[in-house]
Amino acid sequence: MTGPAGAPPGAADVAIIGAGVVGTAIARELARYDLSIVVVDAATDVGTGTTKANTAILHTGFDAVPGSLESRLLRRGSALLRDYATRSGIPVERTGALLVAWTDEQRRALPEIEEKARQNGYTAIRPVSAAGLYQREPHLGPGALAGLEIPDESVICPWTTPLAYATEAVRAGARLELGRVVTGVRSEAGGHALATTRGTVSCRWLVNAAGLGGDVIDAMLGDGGFTIRPRRGELIVFDKLARPLLGSILLPVPTAVTKGVLVAPTVYGNVLLGPTAEDIGDRSDTATTAAGLAALLEAGHKIVPDLAGEEVTATYAGLRAATEHRDYQIRVDPARRYACVAGIRSTGLSASLGIAEYVTGELAAAGLPLTERGAGGAGPPAMPYIGEAGIRPYQDAGRIAADPEYGRIVCHCERVTRGEIRDALAGTVPPADAGGLRRRTRAMNGRCQGFYCAATVSAMMAAAQGPGPASGGPAVGAGPAGRAAGRASPELGRLA
Amino acid sequence: MNVDVLIAGAGPAGLAAGIELRRLGVSRVLIVDRETEAGGVPRHSAHTGYGLRDLRRVMTGPAYARHYARAAVRAGAEVRAGTTVTGWPGWPGPGGPLSAALTSADGIETVTASAVLLATGCRERPRAARLVPGGRPPGVMTTGELQQRVYLHGQRLPGRAVIVGAEHVSFSAMVTLAHAGAEVLALVTDQPRHQSFAAFALAAAVRWRAPVWASTAVHRIAGRDRLEGVELADLRTGATRFVRCDAIVFTGDWIPDHELARLAGTQLDPGTRGPAVDTALQTSVPGVFAAGNLVHAAETADVAADGGRHAARHIAAALRGGQPPPGPRIPVTVAAPLRWISPNAIRAGGPPPARGHFLLRSDIFRRPARLEVRQGDRVLAAARARLVPGRPAHLDAGWMARADPSGGPVRVVLR
Numbered sequence: 001m002t003g004p005a006g007a008p009p010g011a012a013d014v015a016i017i018g019a020g021v022v023g024t025a026i027a028r029e030l031a032r033y034d035l036s037i038v039v040v041d042a043a044t045d046v047g048t049g050t051t052k053a054n055t056a057i058l059h060t061g062f063d064a065v066p067g068s069l070e071s072r073l074l075r076r077g078s079a080l081l082r083d084y085a086t087r088s089g090i091p092v093e094r095t096g097a098l099l100v101a102w103t104d105e106q107r108r109a110l111p112e113i114e115e116k117a118r119q120n121g122y123t124a125i126r127p128v129s130a131a132g133l134y135q136r137e138p139h140l141g142p143g144a145l146a147g148l149e150i151p152d153e154s155v156i157c158p159w160t161t162p163l164a165y166a167t168e169a170v171r172a173g174a175r176l177e178l179g180r181v182v183t184g185v186r187s188e189a190g191g192h193a194l195a196t197t198r199g200t201v202s203c204r205w206l207v208n209a210a211g212l213g214g215d216v217i218d219a220m221l222g223d224g225g226f227t228i229r230p231r232r233g234e235l236i237v238f239d240k241l242a243r244p245l246l247g248s249i250l251l252p253v254p255t256a257v258t259k260g261v262l263v264a265p266t267v268y269g270n271v272l273l274g275p276t277a278e279d280i281g282d283r284s285d286t287a288t289t290a291a292g293l294a295a296l297l298e299a300g301h302k303i304v305p306d307l308a309g310e311e312v313t314a315t316y317a318g319l320r321a322a323t324e325h326r327d328y329q330i331r332v333d334p335a336r337r338y339a340c341v342a343g344i345r346s347t348g349l350s351a352s353l354g355i356a357e358y359v360t361g362e363l364a365a366a367g368l369p370l371t372e373r374g375a376g377g378a379g380p381p382a383m384p385y386i387g388e389a390g391i392r393p394y395q396d397a398g399r400i401a402a403d404p405e406y407g408r409i410v411c412h413c414e415r416v417t418r419g420e421i422r423d424a425l426a427g428t429v430p431p432a433d434a435g436g437l438r439r440r441t442r443a444m445n446g447r448c449q450g451f452y453c454a455a456t457v458s459a460m461m462a463a464a465q466g467p468g469p470a471s472g473g474p475a476v477g478a479g480p481a482g483r484a485a486g487r488a489s490p491e492l493g494r495l496a
Numbered sequence: 497m498n499v500d501v502l503i504a505g506a507g508p509a510g511l512a513a514g515i516e517l518r519r520l521g522v523s524r525v526l527i528v529d530r531e532t533e534a535g536g537v538p539r540h541s542a543h544t545g546y547g548l549r550d551l552r553r554v555m556t557g558p559a560y561a562r563h564y565a566r567a568a569v570r571a572g573a574e575v576r577a578g579t580t581v582t583g584w585p586g587w588p589g590p591g592g593p594l595s596a597a598l599t600s601a602d603g604i605e606t607v608t609a610s611a612v613l614l615a616t617g618c619r620e621r622p623r624a625a626r627l628v629p630g631g632r633p634p635g636v637m638t639t640g641e642l643q644q645r646v647y648l649h650g651q652r653l654p655g656r657a658v659i660v661g662a663e664h665v666s667f668s669a670m671v672t673l674a675h676a677g678a679e680v681l682a683l684v685t686d687q688p689r690h691q692s693f694a695a696f697a698l699a700a701a702v703r704w705r706a707p708v709w710a711s712t713a714v715h716r717i718a719g720r721d722r723l724e725g726v727e728l729a730d731l732r733t734g735a736t737r738f739v740r741c742d743a744i745v746f747t748g749d750w751i752p753d754h755e756l757a758r759l760a761g762t763q764l765d766p767g768t769r770g771p772a773v774d775t776a777l778q779t780s781v782p783g784v785f786a787a788g789n790l791v792h793a794a795e796t797a798d799v800a801a802d803g804g805r806h807a808a809r810h811i812a813a814a815l816r817g818g819q820p821p822p823g824p825r826i827p828v829t830v831a832a833p834l835r836w837i838s839p840n841a842i843r844a845g846g847p848p849p850a851r852g853h854f855l856l857r858s859d860i861f862r863r864p865a866r867l868e869v870r871q872g873d874r875v876l877a878a879a880r881a882r883l884v885p886g887r888p889a890h891l892d893a894g895w896m897a898r899a900d901p902s903g904g905p906v907r908v909v910l911r
Binding site (some may be wrong): 237297312407408415455 | 623
């Protein structure tokens with residue numbers, strides 16, 4: 001597109017701040033049009049904030065606030081993502097959910113929840129008796145009184161999702177500028193200049209999808225209609241050997257006193273317990289706490305008592321980008337060519353494609369010219385499959401025959417092969433560190449947490465990346481020079 | 497493919513079993529290991545002290561591993577590294593075949609065996625399984641990962657390190673860290689004192705200036721993208737302090753790698769967390785045996801190898817047939833503060849355990865300790881032992897003949 005007067009030469013048509021699931025979904029959607037797009041993030045990988053550390057559930061939105069923008073975009077987004085996941089190889093499993101009432105107060109709340117689901121346009125919800133609950137979930141702890149079944153609640157891979165979006169966007173020409181902290185925004189006629197820790201990024205239109213930093217970026221543009229109040233959620237991942245204890249997602253009934261914790265399968269074949277909900281001041285404090293973990297275990301052992309005999313594989317904490325408002329904070333300012341996409345709370349993963357579609361429509365209405373590209377659109381990328389329900393490379397005789405590297409298992413707990421690690425390191429959006437490789441392959445994510453494989457995996461990583469400067473992050477899609485830049489050196493503090 | 501015995505795991509137990517099975521005339525013995533080389537954990541334990549009891553000479557871990565791997569091949573066992581048992585297809589059919597699915601660079605294959613020996617070893621519980629709260633920065637690892645980084649991949653680890661644990665393996669981690677260029681600040685243990693040899697602790701203090709901080713618990717790990725340090729709490733006073741460091745190595749706290757055992761439907765022993773085994777090292781599933789650190793995590797390599805040979809003799813006898821049908825399993829259990837006993841079942845007319853004794857673990861120090869073996873109201877035996885957490889104690893098996901086959905579980909208690 002031709003820029004209006006005043007935009008500096010070389011300016012991108014659209015800059016998106018934030019490479020989380022929302023920012024990358026918007027980048028993917030906009031990349032379908034004849035626009036130059038750049039995504040800027042402080043982190044060195046996509047999806048490292050709220051996106052990566054949540055309950056990994058693809059919500060139907062049955063319990064959203066009826067009439068809210070969140071309700072609408074959740075419903076639309078989850079339908080779109082279900083389809084997109086199937087086409088791109090993002091692991092997703094339609095396990096269904098059971099919402100379980102353990103007290104009379106909770107049981108009395110069930111009809112209201114059912115009615116709310118109908119108001120949200122979700123009609124498949126239905127009541128389940130206590131006997132029905134135990135028939136479905138024989139390992140459910142004693143004392144369940146009644147429940148609701150939500151057959152379309154699903155579990156999804158929160159790591160492959162933003163990676164698929166980013167991969168599709170980059171292949172369509174978008175640029176990822178990672179490892180750049182936005183320190184200021186100067187808005188002028190015709191566009192914006194983002195000051196970052198690694199130079200200036202100029203653009204005609206700006207999208208703020210900065211997640212936990214959404215209000216900070218918004219304030220740089222002189223707004224400030226909301227404040228992000230990070231809510232920390234701690235979670236516990238149980239060993240895969242616990243997976244047979246559970247068929248579906250077991251949801252708590254939210255009450256005035258507590259939101260409660262859930263127990264859910266993961267697409268990697270584990271069992272997840274959490275989250276806690278704690279309002280904290282620090283936007284980077286993703287540490288777990290002794291009190292949080294103890295409270296989770298106590299609650300989890302009541303819901304599924306047999307979990308007490310299973311090993312814990314991982315613990316983590318994520319921050320949800322809550323605000324003082326009950327709904328998403330999405331607005332587009334045509335005069336300033338600025339879209340604020342903030343306060344996505346804890347539903348960004350499920351709603352991401354709905355949000356991207358909505359924001360793109362609002363941007364078009366505000367004057368962003370959308371011209372479909374020619375026959376260039378390649379569609380969803382084929383992502384490496386890292387779920388447990390389908391066929392993984394180590395189970396695929398044809399793939400091993402074609403390439404023996406898929407028969408060489410390196411990470412034994414998660415059964416990740418050399419071929420998969422090699423592929424991830426050479427991907428369109430390659431990992432910047434061991435955490436990135438974990439999220440792309442599951443390597444080192446299993447019960448031994450690296451006892452057997454971390455040394456081998458980190459040697460493979462070092463060999464693939466070679467020596468390089470230890471600061472900054474990769475620029476992806478900026479050509480070979482950008483791709484090779486900014487590698488971490490394998491020193492002690494960087495080890496997995 | 498059909499074999500007489502499939503052995504899962506080519507560490508000391510699996511390799512020693514394979515050698516013994518061949519020596520006893522069993523023809524087709526296949527030993528598979530998922531690592532790229534046979535030998536097991538000794539491959540990356542570069543310190544010396546291996547082989548003293550079973551090979552009558554002192555050698556390093558890697559030399560010991562090579563010795564057993566070569567001996568197994570020489571004995572006529574087929575040893576396949578880089579080969580993972582991924583499951584037991586069609587298992588367990590009642591009286592049906594024992595078949596295993598294998599994945600390797602050569603493809604996917606199903607092997608049917610007349611008997612299976614599980615010798616999958618053990619690993620250290622990582623930080624997450626120990627529920628240590630805090631951040632999740634890089635630089636936090638187990639001894640297994642540390643030793644592979646240093647001894648198999650030649651990595652240097654400059655910086656300050658804290659070791660969690662003060663048992664034999666903790667001192668081994670200390671030596672590895674020193675080899676890799678790290679400065680070991682301390683070995684931290686929640687026990688009232690270290691659990692290793694006095695000479696090790698003295699050497700640590702004098703040669704490496706690494707003190708043992710006893711009665712000290714790890715409260716929290718600090719750091720997000722990079723490890724900052726660790727918060728420690730003195731269990732006697734409750735006082736906490738923060739120690740800056742670049743690496744934390746969690747040592748000991750062993751757990752058997754029991755995935756294949758559980759997938760095969762074997763009953764687990766609640767104490768060892770490995771498959772429950774009788775004194776012939778047979779599991780609850782007919783035809784499936786288990787040996788090595790899968791059934792006693794963790795003992796030294798020579799004890800694991802002895803267990804492998806012991807299992808091999810009983811597998812060979814079972815394959816020959818003509819054995820009297822074994823009596824019912826009588827569970828052998830322990831009561832706290834004893835943690836586990838292995839083997840953990842006996843049968844009437846069954847053999848004595850490997851080396852003629854049961855292995856015990858305690859959660860507390862007690863020396864001398866007075867143990868009692870009870871069945872119902874009867875005291876089958878009284879014995880003395882020396883209890884140190886994380887170190888083996890032995891219980892002579894002489895009482896086995898006095899157990900009543902219909903008298904219920906046998907309990908070993910601390911008096």
